[in-house]
Amino acid sequence: MSVQVKYRIGKSIAFQGLTILLSVLCVVPLIFILVYIIKAGVTKINWNFLTNLPKPVGETGGGIKNALLGSVEVIALSTIIAVPVGILCGIYLSEYKQSKLAYWTRLSVDILQGVPSIVIGIIAYFWIVKPMGHFSAISGSIALAIMMLPIVVRSTEETLLLLPDSLREAGYALGMPFHRVVLKVIIPCGFSGILSGVMLSVARITGETAPLLFTAFGNPYLSFDIGQPMQTLPLIIFNYATSPYNDWHDLAWGASCILLLWVLLLNILTKVISAKWKVQL
Amino acid sequence: MESTIVKAVNYNSYFGANHVVKDVNIEIPKNAAIAVMGPSGCGKTTFLRGINRMHELIPGATAKGQILLNGTDVMEMHPIFVRLKIGMVFQRPNPFPNLSIYDNVIAGYKLNGISLPKSERDRIVEHSLSRVALWGEVKDSLTKKGTFLSGGQQQRLCIARAVAMEPEVLLFDEPTSALDPISTSKVEELFHELKKNYTLIIVTHNMQQAARVSDKTAFFYMGELVEFDDTKNMFTNPKDTRTQNYITGRFS
Ligand SMILES: Nc1ncnc2c1ncn2[C@@H]1O[C@H](COP(=O)(O)OP(=O)(O)O)[C@@H](O)[C@H]1O
Numbered sequence: 001m002s003v004q005v006k007y008r009i010g011k012s013i014a015f016q017g018l019t020i021l022l023s024v025l026c027v028v029p030l031i032f033i034l035v036y037i038i039k040a041g042v043t044k045i046n047w048n049f050l051t052n053l054p055k056p057v058g059e060t061g062g063g064i065k066n067a068l069l070g071s072v073e074v075i076a077l078s079t080i081i082a083v084p085v086g087i088l089c090g091i092y093l094s095e096y097k098q099s100k101l102a103y104w105t106r107l108s109v110d111i112l113q114g115v116p117s118i119v120i121g122i123i124a125y126f127w128i129v130k131p132m133g134h135f136s137a138i139s140g141s142i143a144l145a146i147m148m149l150p151i152v153v154r155s156t157e158e159t160l161l162l163l164p165d166s167l168r169e170a171g172y173a174l175g176m177p178f179h180r181v182v183l184k185v186i187i188p189c190g191f192s193g194i195l196s197g198v199m200l201s202v203a204r205i206t207g208e209t210a211p212l213l214f215t216a217f218g219n220p221y222l223s224f225d226i227g228q229p230m231q232t233l234p235l236i237i238f239n240y241a242t243s244p245y246n247d248w249h250d251l252a253w254g255a256s257c258i259l260l261l262w263v264l265l266l267n268i269l270t271k272v273i274s275a276k277w278k279v280q281l
Numbered sequence: 282m283e284s285t286i287v288k289a290v291n292y293n294s295y296f297g298a299n300h301v302v303k304d305v306n307i308e309i310p311k312n313a314a315i316a317v318m319g320p321s322g323c324g325k326t327t328f329l330r331g332i333n334r335m336h337e338l339i340p341g342a343t344a345k346g347q348i349l350l351n352g353t354d355v356m357e358m359h360p361i362f363v364r365l366k367i368g369m370v371f372q373r374p375n376p377f378p379n380l381s382i383y384d385n386v387i388a389g390y391k392l393n394g395i396s397l398p399k400s401e402r403d404r405i406v407e408h409s410l411s412r413v414a415l416w417g418e419v420k421d422s423l424t425k426k427g428t429f430l431s432g433g434q435q436q437r438l439c440i441a442r443a444v445a446m447e448p449e450v451l452l453f454d455e456p457t458s459a460l461d462p463i464s465t466s467k468v469e470e471l472f473h474e475l476k477k478n479y480t481l482i483i484v485t486h487n488m489q490q491a492a493r494v495s496d497k498t499a500f501f502y503m504g505e506l507v508e509f510d511d512t513k514n515m516f517t518n519p520k521d522t523r524t525q526n527y528i529t530g531r532f533s
């Protein structure tokens with residue numbers, strides 16, 4: 001083997017090594033975060049932690065029941081608002097991809113995706129909280145729904161665009177009207193993609209704090225009233241971590257750990273579900 | 282083979298400014314197999330899709346003139362009704378990938394929200410699959426997905442799906458061009474059976490196929506209907522020089 005060939009093979013191996021090294025480097029931050037938060041938080045999690053309300057400073061045994069249930073309620077509400085709108089919009093974009101309205105909608109949705117979450121929070125504050133006169137869970141849900149929307153729209157659109165036209169034509173040729181082609185052919189065939197878009201958007205907003213600061217605001221008590229302030233996981237972490245008390249810091253670590261596990265679980269579930277429901281074209 | 286079922290009167294179709302089908306006049310007799318042949322790009326598919334109003338689904342596509350089904354202009358009927366009367370089978374088999382073989386056959390009822398008693402559904406499925414000579418091959422795997430079948434079986438499943446709606450006319454757009462020779466001959470055999478009950482309009486760019494399966498042949502060239510005659514006459518005694526050239530393989 002000539003020296004030149006050896007040199008080129010060496011370069012190739014070095015390049016390969018570099019890509020491997022950098023890929024490993026990408027995983028490192030996640031592993032550090034996971035290990036650190038789980039170490040700090042997992043010991044704080046127990047039954048009382050999950051089922052008790054926060055206690056005043058100095059009393060032990062406080063929990064995050066209100067934040068946990070509040071988060072579930074706020075997110076469920078956002079999902080109910082964002083998912084139908086987002087899916088229908090995504091269907092429009094894929095079925096009328098050439099129309100002017102589709103062009104402008106696509107552009108707006110992309111821009112919306114880039115709007116910083118704190119700006120969406122401020123808008124929700126001025127448009128909903130101020131007119132209502134007080135903070136409320138529903139204003140937080142609307143702010144989060146606005147953040148979910150672009151993800152749901154674009155993932156629905158991209159999923160449906162991948163379906164071949166021959167599928168739509170099969171439906172039309174059997175005398176199916178447009179709405180039935182969409183509901184009975186297009187959506188079932190793209191279901192797994194649409195569902196995983198929805199789940200990823202939920203995972204994405206679960207930890208959003210900024211829009212909730214001026215909307216859901218937080219609440220030391222248990223509340224299910226969507227017209228009133230509500231505690232959520234990100235807010236309890238924000239409030240307790242910035243407090244000067246050690247046992248409140250512990251609650252914040254525990255809550256962070258729960259939040260992290262929840263997002264992790266959602267991501268894994270998305271993978272499993274989308275594989276299970278996938279329609280083989 | 283006396284009465285006319287489909288008739289085109291000065292029929293033209295366009296994609297935007299592109300004039301694709303030019304002034305076609307044709308009378309298609311009932312319960313016959315009609316072959317539509319011609320070089321690729323001459324407008325066979327476009328003409329076929331005009332008959333069941335699939336043409337208008339393409340953005341920018343327009344048409345002029347008339348297509349009459351039993352004397353009524355299809356543009357005056359609801360497109361859904363037209364497509365129930367005139368079934369279509371595509372170039373590539375396109376069974377619904379989310380449905381079982383059974384559900385694919387009755388897709389025209391099921392997906393249209395027409396509910397039938399189970400016994401009636403069973404009857405339609407068995408009857409339609411038998412008509413396309415697929416019943417024996419799939420009767421034990423009716424719950425499997427349609428996409429589980431081979432390409433040739435999928436295409437016969439698509440024919441069964443169209444037959445299940447009991448249309449009057451069946452349109453085929455190069456139904457065997459994606460199939461292997463054995464599957465092709467199976468589909469061709471079906472045409473002899475199917476034309477007893479339906480009028481078949483079969484687009485093909487395969488002359489041998491046209492000669493084998495059809496009673497009459499229409500020859501299209503650059504968007505025009507050049508010649509329409511009994512298949513035997515067409516192949517033995519073509520009148521137009523363009524038909525002669527095509528049949529003798531001088532262009533393809
Ligand atoms: N979806 C379409 N959009 C625009 N033009 C088309 C479309 N389909 C076909 N055409 C045009 O119409 C002409 C005829 O096409 P087609 O009917 O598919 O021919 P054939 O089926 O005989 O091969 C082609 O030259 C093509 O340029």
Ligand SMILES: [Mg+2]
Pocket residue numbers: 325326327454455
């Ligand atoms: Mg064609």
